[in-house]
Amino acid sequence: GENVEQHPSTLSVQEGDSAVIKCTYSDSASNYFPWYKQELGKGPQLIIDIRSNVGEKKDQRIAVTLNKTAKHFSLHITETQPEDSAVYFCAALKNYGGSQGNLIFGKGTKLSVKP
Amino acid sequence: DAGVTQSPTHLIKTRGQQVTLRCSPKSGHDTVSWYQQALGQGPQFIFQYYEEEERQRGNFPDRFSGHQFPNYSSELNVNALLLGDSALYLCASSFRDNEQFFGPGTRLTVL
Numbered sequence: 001g002e003n004v005e006q007h008p009s010t011l012s013v014q015e016g017d018s019a020v021i022k023c024t025y026s027d028s029a030s031n032y033f034p035w036y037k038q039e040l041g042k043g044p045q046l047i048i049d050i051r052s053n054v055g056e057k058k059d060q061r062i063a064v065t066l067n068k069t070a071k072h073f074s075l076h077i078t079e080t081q082p083e084d085s086a087v088y089f090c091a092a093l094k095n096y097g098g099s100q101g102n103l104i105f106g107k108g109t110k111l112s113v114k115p
Numbered sequence: 116d117a118g119v120t121q122s123p124t125h126l127i128k129t130r131g132q133q134v135t136l137r138c139s140p141k142s143g144h145d146t147v148s149w150y151q152q153a154l155g156q157g158p159q160f161i162f163q164y165y166e167e168e169e170r171q172r173g174n175f176p177d178r179f180s181g182h183q184f185p186n187y188s189s190e191l192n193v194n195a196l197l198l199g200d201s202a203l204y205l206c207a208s209s210f211r212d213n214e215q216f217f218g219p220g221t222r223l224t225v226l
Contacts, residue, residue: 032213
């Protein structure tokens with residue numbers, strides 16, 4: 001089955017710096033890769049996603065890149081702010097012939113942005 | 116537009132008891148997935164419901180069961196609770212594509 005590895009497990013940056021979180025997946029049939037932000041005591045919030053037919057996607061300060069050949073995808077946050085501090089999860093999903101698949105999550109990255 | 120809602124927020128049970136957790140999907144969504152999140156870990160898929168049927172199931176024992184109602188809301192039932200069932204239980208809803216939106220979760224503590 002699918003396996004998603006996420007690195008680093010913790011990341012500390014200064015406000016204004018960039019942060020990069022990397023994930024690898026094992027199943028080449030996976031075709032959808034979302035990123036979630038989870039704040040303490042809350043459920044995961046979808047912040048950006050990318051599908052396998054796209055190499056890069058950007059939304060303001062957040063961008064995601066996908067390398068299908070290497071089975072890597074990454075989250076890039078620029079101009080970090082203290083409110084970006086949270087745990088970030090990557091995930092991979094494989095559609096089953098038109099029906100929806102289930103998300104396989106990485107173990108998370110705790111991002112701390114210091115003022 | 117209300118997002119995904121879950122009840123209760125917190126729950127404390129003892130070993131051997133049974134528990135029912137509830138989820139109302141985001142308006143317009145027809146698919147509900149349940150995940151278990153242990154402390155410090157990523158969510159793990161339990162099962163998914165669509166058209167009132169279990170469509171997919173993760174690696175969880177039969178003690179975990181569910182139901183989806185005609186209004187697309189869903190329940191997760193866990194029988195014969197074990198200490199290891201203590202976790203945050205998350206419900207996610209979606210509609211005919213991959214984007215799954217999560218609720219705030221139910222924190223279950225088994226003593």
